[in-house]
Amino acid sequence: MASHKNKNKLKNELKELKEWQDNQFNPGHYIGTGRVPNPIKKLSKFPIFLIVLCIFILITPLLYILKLKKFSASSLILLIFGAILVYGGIKRIINKKSNKSA
Structure with a gap:
């Protein structure tokens, strides 16, 4: 019974x-349909990986700002995007831990 369920899942x-x-690469395929691309769907299952990935996203504009002493709109966008994703990863970890204890 379990192997049949695993085969269906696979x-x-x-x-x-x-x-x-x-x-x-189809620009309108996922927009407005409720479908989530497979790589993004898997990210929510691994919040630690999400946080590590976003820390790398945050490092890039910070190094750019520190090295060139310039602040651009793209740096701000990357900083905001990275911070939101780190927050989401931390929130998922907290939710997982609270669900396990409940």
Whole structure:
């Protein structure tokens, strides 16, 4: 029974991966449909990876600002984007821990 469930899960994941491969460059495929691209869907399951990735996103504009002594709009956008994603990762970790203890 469990192996049948695993096979269906694997088939579903392969189907989603195939859909993502076929439509990753199609600009309107995921917008407004409620579907989430497969790589983004997996990120929410691993909040530590999300936080580490976002720290690298935050380091880039900080080094740019410190080295060139310039502040640009793109730096601000990257800083805000990275900070929001780090916040989301921390929030997911807290939610996971509170769900386990409850």
